[in-house]
Amino acid sequence: MKAQIITIGDEILIGQIIDTNSAWIATQLQNNNISVIQILSISDKEEAIFNALSNSQDQADVVLITGGLGPTKDDITKQTAAKYFDTFLQRDEEVLQHVTQFFEARGKEMLEINRQQADVLKGCTILFNQYGTAPGMLIKKGATTYIFMPGVPFEMKHLMNTQVLPILCKQDNTTYLAQENIIVGGIGESYLAEKIADLESELPAHIKLAYLPTLAFVRLRLSGTGSHKDDITKETKEFASKLIDRLADHVIANHDTSIEKFLIQKFIRHQLTLTTAESCTGGSLAAMITAVPGCSAMYVGGTVPYSNKLKQQLLDVKEETLSQYGAVSEQTVIEMAQGAKHKFDTNYAVATSGIAGPTGGTPEKPVGTVWIAIAGEKETIARKFQFQNDRTINIERTRQLALFMLWQLLVKEHQIGIDL
């Protein structure tokens, strides 16, 4: 089954909000083996809505439309849809009763524009909206099913989960989708491609390989489609195994995850603890870790010793080390990592020190010079990187590489596996 998603509303076209609804809908459809062929955001103007409905007919089996169902004047989706489907709006008594109760429960006066929320396309199937006043609607034209939903995320999600997905899944059970994800680190996209070129060219047409790179990692995604669930699952898994064997030391995980989530789970499973000592990453590594629920089981906390004074005060970095080698040096970053591990009594400590830019460089240490150290249970490793002149990217690259180095040392000292 092929789907299109249409989002209606000027706020997306002027960049005021990011369209997260479409990504959420796409994930749900994908999980239910419905492929999304395009996502379109348009203005809430009649012509734009009419053309979008018209262009999608017979291109997709189902078109999911969100937005423009509110009570105010700028919401004209229903009126335009009535024209396109050559029908009219009529008030639905059951919806009206729901809207009335909605206002009564909140002790608010109901206006005529609120009553109009109960006007639906004549001939549609009403998708009852428990969480708001605008009902969803399903209507067919030609071979295409159109589904209208409100743009408010939690109302849309509720309608999708309770009504839309069950309807769509009933209609389509002919093809099955199998996916395998592999997270790879320490190797660039093009080297990776060369290393697996022969395996990639062996892939049959019904299994696709996608490269999804970030600054320090690449996610490889295999997507296989077939009519027999067991067969396509097995075949896709087999290719994933071949890739994993070939890439050996670079493979971090054999499933869809983030490096920080993966490390946190491994730390917890092995009952290990971590602290961070961040100069150039300025707290962003700590923020990445603490964004994951449950991290307090392994992360005791950390420091952001931005000034030299705090490097000494918080981590016992020696004054001679700073004056002799400078803050951005192998010696300093090692003392930071070891000082943090020792003072906060953890199994591992990560330290970063660098010149993030855009200024602050010298001929010997140009902007983009970064040192990362990991103090582990048996040894401390340190590496120097030379990045370019973009502060944001340098910080992001450093925190990703710090996690990559932490993973490397953890593998060495604890033989952690790729699965969980």
Add this chain to the structure above:
Amino acid sequence: MKAQIITIGDEILIGQIIDTNSAWIATQLQNNNISVIQILSISDKEEAIFNALSNSQDQADVVLITGGLGPTKDDITKQTAAKYFDTFLQRDEEVLQHVTQFFEARGKEMLEINRQQADVLKGCTILFNQYGTAPGMLIKKGATTYIFMPGVPFEMKHLMNTQVLPILCKQDNTTYLAQENIIVGGIGESYLAEKIADLESELPAHIKLAYLPTLAFVRLRLSGTGSHKDDITKETKEFASKLIDRLADHVIANHDTSIEKFLIQKFIRHQLTLTTAESCTGGSLAAMITAVPGCSAMYVGGTVPYSNKLKQQLLDVKEETLSQYGAVSEQTVIEMAQGAKHKFDTNYAVATSGIAGPTGGTPEKPVGTVWIAIAGEKETIARKFQFQNDRTINIERTRQLALFMLWQLLVKEHQIGIDL
């Protein structure tokens, strides 16, 4: 001028990533008085790319396309574009030299697929990409200008800022755009709207007011368009002054900035220093500050005392305070702020402690309970907030409100102004 944005890549259609590029591009175009008529995300299949290019011709003056320019096999934008524009790909020597240097500077071996990055559409204008190996390209067909850019956000942003926007702005100089921005804090969007309703209804049709809310601030943007630069600039400024007078105490800045940049500049100008002590925000407040170049002139560094042990060890929070009132309490957060200010000898200190969720709440302190304290030169202020159950939003709201409280105390103690 009318623009369309096309994003190429399956990762958006399966919901694996959210299309933030389009929102960013849309904002930039909007700021330069170019209206976006639609945003389209499509698969990296030849048919989808060809159809999208074809459908946009003569619908828009300019089409901005991102993605699918990488070196691997799944990136077929260039080949498809060559077909659509009835041309071929040819290797550009200058780009090849840049790609070669790019690899040499990193001490990496260059492969044939990397050399292919230098293949561009014959007849295009090359948009040189300093930050990566895939160049941008500009090519015309009919009345429409097509601009291809890599999908990697920082490369795309760099090309947009340095090349694409200057080219587009040169093409369209019949109308002039004047913009005024006002940053407002401590008041919700709807109360704000009510407070300025009469001024808003006085606005002439050629001056538009937009509300751009974040979790703790609202940016008001006035956009005036006219054929005379001086007239429209003056008229827009006059309305901005009226809004500033009306909103008085809520106005933080009279220009487009971020709260952290604004505070950093004020701290530097007044020769003040800052430290942070973050439990529930987990380093994200420090990361927000250290993302701004030059912050080291006022930010000495900070701590992320996630565990109770580190709250005591790093900030001298008393054991009795923690056992009697708990980590999430007025007493603890005040001791954290005062301890940090005292130990690291700064003028101001910000402390956060809360239950970010999704678990860890109790009947007395449900998930979303957050305490923020600011220790200033004369006094310490502390406030409790009760948020909901979303970890990401709770962390983001807390760091924004912490900066808002810091601004409030700074205004009180130093009478700082709104301009810079």
